Amino acid sequence: MNHPVAEAAKDDSTYAAEEEARGLAPHRVGEVVMEVRNITLRFGGVTAIRDISFDIREGEIRAIIGPNGAGKSSMLNVINGFYHPQEGEIWFRGARRRGMRPHQIARQGIARTFQNIALFKGMTTLDNIMTGRLTKMKRGLVWQALWAGPAEAEEIRHREAVEKIIDFLEIQHIRKTPVGRLPYGLQKRVELGRALAAEPKLLLLDEPMAGMNVEEKEDMCRFILDVNDEFGTTIVLIEHDMGVVMDIADRVVVLDYGAKIADGTPDEVRTNQNVIDAYLGVPHE
Numbered sequence: 001m002n003h004p005v006a007e008a009a010k011d012d013s014t015y016a017a018e019e020e021a022r023g024l025a026p027h028r029v030g031e032v033v034m035e036v037r038n039i040t041l042r043f044g045g046v047t048a049i050r051d052i053s054f055d056i057r058e059g060e061i062r063a064i065i066g067p068n069g070a071g072k073s074s075m076l077n078v079i080n081g082f083y084h085p086q087e088g089e090i091w092f093r094g095a096r097r098r099g100m101r102p103h104q105i106a107r108q109g110i111a112r113t114f115q116n117i118a119l120f121k122g123m124t125t126l127d128n129i130m131t132g133r134l135t136k137m138k139r140g141l142v143w144q145a146l147w148a149g150p151a152e153a154e155e156i157r158h159r160e161a162v163e164k165i166i167d168f169l170e171i172q173h174i175r176k177t178p179v180g181r182l183p184y185g186l187q188k189r190v191e192l193g194r195a196l197a198a199e200p201k202l203l204l205l206d207e208p209m210a211g212m213n214v215e216e217k218e219d220m221c222r223f224i225l226d227v228n229d230e231f232g233t234t235i236v237l238i239e240h241d242m243g244v245v246m247d248i249a250d251r252v253v254v255l256d257y258g259a260k261i262a263d264g265t266p267d268e269v270r271t272n273q274n275v276i277d278a279y280l281g282v283p284h285e
């Protein structure tokens, strides 16, 4: 199979033209907001990530793909500070990150969803999404208990923000339903709502469409594109469905056995021989 020689870095107009060609409304892909530089992450003897570098640009949908165990979720866990890599650097908005805790990173405007749904099953949709506001709450729970007035005013503001998200995600009808009773596809949507409640600038989605039927996937794609478009949110998306990736990603980084094997536009990675081999399970050296 022939594959094109990797093209030089593309400018914004090229992205816009490609998006138009794919029937998407062109949106601006801006400057680099995050740089992942030479990250290596080990768990004992297992090297989950090996010397990986890539960047994320403002306003783009950046997909991370690769076979099972490639290191995709681990990479998200490095980006949001759950894991501390043994080697390498993360740069966010021009500053090198040093020894930050996940909640500090969340306050910088980075939110995520998880591969396995992480919601409070006994709590309603509304209350689960409300937990996403925690990083934005100024007054702690004790303070709220002592001084009901200002805390109440703050709570009303947060409730309004949550209601907007509920409208946006078209889940008004389940706002009072405990999420444990919801079908899987809707639980994933609530989880997206919880992440959106933090008003992230950078949203990390770990397989938001896994286990969904075609219709649910289409809905989720639409919401992801709308978040990207309407709020200008930069999105990092781990996804196994190549059709989805081809449809909505601006650029794709491909991992295999913890290493980066390709990085480029959807068309470039799809025709890259290393990528084809990785997905066919061709043994690597």
Ligand SMILES: Nc1ncnc2c1ncn2[C@@H]1O[C@H](COP(=O)(O)OP(=O)(O)OP(=O)(O)O)[C@@H](O)[C@H]1O
Pocket: 043, 046, 047, 048, 066, 067, 068, 069, 070, 071, 072, 073, 074, 075, 115
């Ligand atoms: N907390 C951990 N402790 C030990 N090993 C881990 C841990 N997390 C991940 N690994 C290992 O690191 C490697 C990469 O795992 P990771 O979950 O990042 O892959 P993935 O690309 O997300 O795979 P999948 O598509 O199956 O979700 C695997 O070999 C996995 O077993």
Ligand SMILES: [Mg+2]
Pocket: 072, 073, 074, 115
């Ligand atoms: Mg994973």
